[in-house]
Amino acid sequence: MRDKILEEIKVHTQNNDYESNSVVEISKRLQVSRNVVASEIRQLFAQGKLIKINQKPILYVVKEIFEEIHNQKVDTLEVDSLHVLTSTNSDEKRDFEKLIGYDGSLSELVSQCKGTISYPPNGLPMMLYGPTGTGKSYIARLTYEYAKHKGLLSKEQRFISVNCSEYANNPELLTANLFGHVKGAFTGADKDNEGLIALADGGILFLDEVHNLSPECQEKLFQFMDLAEYHRVGDNENWYASNVKLIFATTEKPEDVLLKTLLRRIPMTITVPSLKERGLHERVELLYSMFKTEQDKLQKKIRISAKAYSIFLAYDFPGNIGGLRGCIQTCCIQAMFSNQDDDAIVIQLHDLPKDILESEQLQSITTNFENTGDTIAVDELDSFIKAESYIIQMLHNVLTTFQTYTENDANISEMDVSINQNIHEYFDKILYHATLSTDKDFYYKGIENIFDMIRNRYGLSLSNNDILTLNCFIMDYRKNYISVRNWSYKQAEQISELLSYLENHKYYETNITKEITNYLHAYLDLDILDIVKIVFMFYLSNVTNHKSEKKRLAVILAHGFSTASSIAEATNQFLDTYVFDAIDMPINQDVQTIIKKLNEYLNSMGKFEELFLLVDMGSLEDIYKGIQNKQANIGIINNISTKTALEIGNGIIQNRPMEDIFDEVIQYSKTHYHIEKNQLKKNVILCSCASGMGTAEKLRRILKDSLPVDVPIEVQTYNYNELVEKGIHNKVFTDNHVLFIVGTLNPNIENLPFIPIEELIITDSFAVLNHELQSIMSAEQLDTFKKKILKNFSLSNIMSSLTILNPNKLLEHVADALDRLQNALDKTLSSSTCFGLYVHISCLIERLVMNKEVETYLDVDEFTKENQNFINLVKQTFREVEEYYGVDISIPEIGYIYDYIKND
Numbered sequence: 001m002r003d004k005i006l007e008e009i010k011v012h013t014q015n016n017d018y019e020s021n022s023v024v025e026i027s028k029r030l031q032v033s034r035n036v037v038a039s040e041i042r043q044l045f046a047q048g049k050l051i052k053i054n055q056k057p058i059l060y061v062v063k064e065i066f067e068e069i070h071n072q073k074v075d076t077l078e079v080d081s082l083h084v085l086t087s088t089n090s091d092e093k094r095d096f097e098k099l100i101g102y103d104g105s106l107s108e109l110v111s112q113c114k115g116t117i118s119y120p121p122n123g124l125p126m127m128l129y130g131p132t133g134t135g136k137s138y139i140a141r142l143t144y145e146y147a148k149h150k151g152l153l154s155k156e157q158r159f160i161s162v163n164c165s166e167y168a169n170n171p172e173l174l175t176a177n178l179f180g181h182v183k184g185a186f187t188g189a190d191k192d193n194e195g196l197i198a199l200a201d202g203g204i205l206f207l208d209e210v211h212n213l214s215p216e217c218q219e220k221l222f223q224f225m226d227l228a229e230y231h232r233v234g235d236n237e238n239w240y241a242s243n244v245k246l247i248f249a250t251t252e253k254p255e256d257v258l259l260k261t262l263l264r265r266i267p268m269t270i271t272v273p274s275l276k277e278r279g280l281h282e283r284v285e286l287l288y289s290m291f292k293t294e295q296d297k298l299q300k301k302i303r304i305s306a307k308a309y310s311i312f313l314a315y316d317f318p319g320n321i322g323g324l325r326g327c328i329q330t331c332c333i334q335a336m337f338s339n340q341d342d343d344a345i346v347i348q349l350h351d352l353p354k355d356i357l358e359s360e361q362l363q364s365i366t367t368n369f370e371n372t373g374d375t376i377a378v379d380e381l382d383s384f385i386k387a388e389s390y391i392i393q394m395l396h397n398v399l400t401t402f403q404t405y406t407e408n409d410a411n412i413s414e415m416d417v418s419i420n421q422n423i424h425e426y427f428d429k430i431l432y433h434a435t436l437s438t439d440k441d442f443y444y445k446g447i448e449n450i451f452d453m454i455r456n457r458y459g460l461s462l463s464n465n466d467i468l469t470l471n472c473f474i475m476d477y478r479k480n481y482i483s484v485r486n487w488s489y490k491q492a493e494q495i496s497e498l499l500s501y502l503e504n505h506k507y508y509e510t511n512i513t514k515e516i517t518n519y520l521h522a523y524l525d526l527d528i529l530d531i532v533k534i535v536f537m538f539y540l541s542n543v544t545n546h547k548s549e550k551k552r553l554a555v556i557l558a559h560g561f562s563t564a565s566s567i568a569e570a571t572n573q574f575l576d577t578y579v580f581d582a583i584d585m586p587i588n589q590d591v592q593t594i595i596k597k598l599n600e601y602l603n604s605m606g607k608f609e610e611l612f613l614l615v616d617m618g619s620l621e622d623i624y625k626g627i628q629n630k631q632a633n634i635g636i637i638n639n640i641s642t643k644t645a646l647e648i649g650n651g652i653i654q655n656r657p658m659e660d661i662f663d664e665v666i667q668y669s670k671t672h673y674h675i676e677k678n679q680l681k682k683n684v685i686l687c688s689c690a691s692g693m694g695t696a697e698k699l700r701r702i703l704k705d706s707l708p709v710d711v712p713i714e715v716q717t718y719n720y721n722e723l724v725e726k727g728i729h730n731k732v733f734t735d736n737h738v739l740f741i742v743g744t745l746n747p748n749i750e751n752l753p754f755i756p757i758e759e760l761i762i763t764d765s766f767a768v769l770n771h772e773l774q775s776i777m778s779a780e781q782l783d784t785f786k787k788k789i790l791k792n793f794s795l796s797n798i799m800s801s802l803t804i805l806n807p808n809k810l811l812e813h814v815a816d817a818l819d820r821l822q823n824a825l826d827k828t829l830s831s832s833t834c835f836g837l838y839v840h841i842s843c844l845i846e847r848l849v850m851n852k853e854v855e856t857y858l859d860v861d862e863f864t865k866e867n868q869n870f871i872n873l874v875k876q877t878f879r880e881v882e883e884y885y886g887v888d889i890s891i892p893e894i895g896y897i898y899d900y901i902k903n904d
């Protein structure tokens, strides 16, 4: 019945009698109930055979017949009215659609042109850059047509083209022709001329071969671009305005031939690709369109010999598309004279221009076609072009079938059958056209290996023929990648809907497809688009035999976008067997949705006896309660990880009882921990002062400020007493790599250098610094550090940084007192000890003024007993200082002064 109905619609399509193709009319003519007709038509439409015209009553036409009659492809299966269908097909292609490659290699260029010319408010100037004959002038003109269709220009507004190379010997004339001139402006200017810029006002001025513009003319031009006003040649008084959109073209690199000032005013440079970069499919389209034009002109059919055809396809014409067109015209003229009496013109190798026949390139091209003596009819080329779009037709049919079924809530397995039918029809076509050189092709071998591996891993019943078919599919996809990609961008929404539908209904196929696409990407660098994954999934559902075999199912469920599927994928790979399916639970999904998914999955798996559910935590632990299937044992285990999944998977493969598997997993899955401390210790300079933490902190800041930025060294402070007491056992030494200590008194840490602050003040030898830092800092950084130290550690700077009291006064007091003490002790201290003591005692006084006593490390009683005389002398010599600042230097403080002097 279905065939009969199709035949009926076909006949009326052929007769352009579309009105007779409604369900009511057909049912009347065939004497069949409307329901039957409607149902059969639905099927035919789902298979992509019919175009549906959504007017009242709804009409149908047979797509293939309609396209044949109107010699035009229809890209949609549904239109709003008969008028829309007939007008889209009778209408000429509009503006950029005429450009061969507009939806392929030139798609980006087309969007750039559209964007630039429509840029608000008045469009922007653009530069077309590319070799000769690539279509720059054609693109400029199509941009003009586009602007008119878009209403950016009115119908009257003009496109004026100027080829600047024609004025190469007379640049002044070009300037005058562009900007206009007044009578008498130059010899021969016998009347006023308004110029092309004025003529093109409101429209487009196309300046071709713009590299021939003189610098003076370029200057005049960019002034005009800035002001939209200009002077005519010979009239520097009057300003003329013109609102013209400018398009430039050149075959030379614009930066090399144009003034930068002009280039800056052309925001968009669009590169036009050479013929070589256009791909085979577009080349065939170009050939077809150019030969067809000649065929129509000559009113004779044209055939091309296979050898000549191979040259048209592969020869690298220096004049690009223009060169190809010229060559085709020459050949047609040549052939016409030698075939005058025949019905058809046959283009032979010898009709080609001599320079091509004698070129070196030719040798390599023709050898590929040595054995073919056939000819190809120009009209046949059209079907070659269409053959390339079989893939798009199939993909389109897959999508529309899915939509029809989901809209009508129809039976899913019927949809599967219908879609698979579409896919198989397409496979038949491409297998018929296939030209795989199966033994040589790198891709062929790679794809074969991948499917071979997948077949073994998953136990798929993929025959070698299936693999060959899939191989042809991937090859066809590769060849048409750009068209498929462009098409699928436009269908993104429906594709993602179908993909997520399949992910929820074909778990097994989804996982296998994921793996296949990963391999194709990793080994063959093939980008597998979602729509192609969809085809794999449908195809695989015919060759997977898991449903009948599996008595035990294992599913991983986990929170997170892809946690469960990642664990399942890794585990299946480790086990080299397909054991686990996965259901991901994105965190915004509730448990009810997951239960629904789980039940759908279980229903799709047929009969099974045991179910292993591996979950991570929380609500998923109770998920078994929602399972509808009550006839199987369900084992659920939580805290899932790849390790536990592996052990469970192993048990499943070995067919061990469920309980044994779980018991063993529990036993071994105790969690252990170990903390591996950071191995890389920080480099640290320690500041520690007997005068207290305050001084140490100030010292730290000065040092830090002296260190170059970017050196991996930290400056820290540390309590002096703790250093003295615990020595190397202080935590700071285990946690860090301490380079040296800087401070007022040496805490004497074993094997650790100490730099007394006075050394930084009075010496410039920096022996310790050099030694400790040269492996950490570059010579340059070390040098900067030392210079900064010299600057920052001058005595006056140190004093003003360390103390808040008047540093000069304080230093004077301390220096006087220390002089008195040296006299009293009858001792002359070295200048470094003196400097150290200046700093130390100054800080000490300041601390006492601030009421901060030093913590003591020494045995005060014993010190007092043994050094009473020293204590007395300090007290005497420092009395003046004590009185002036109102402080009392205590015995522990005197102890530190004693240490200083003792170390001198």
Ligand SMILES: Nc1ncnc2c1ncn2[C@@H]1O[C@H](COP(=O)(O)OP(=O)(O)OP(=O)(O)O)[C@@H](O)[C@H]1O
Pocket: 098, 099, 100, 101, 130, 131, 132, 133, 134, 135, 136, 137, 138, 139, 208, 251, 321, 322, 325
């Ligand atoms: N994409 C295309 N589709 C169809 N025909 C094209 C295409 N590109 C170029 N042509 C045709 O090729 C010929 C050369 O194109 P055109 O003169 O625009 O090239 P051009 O880059 O401006 O060359 P030149 O730099 O020598 O001026 C024209 O006949 C044009 O119609």
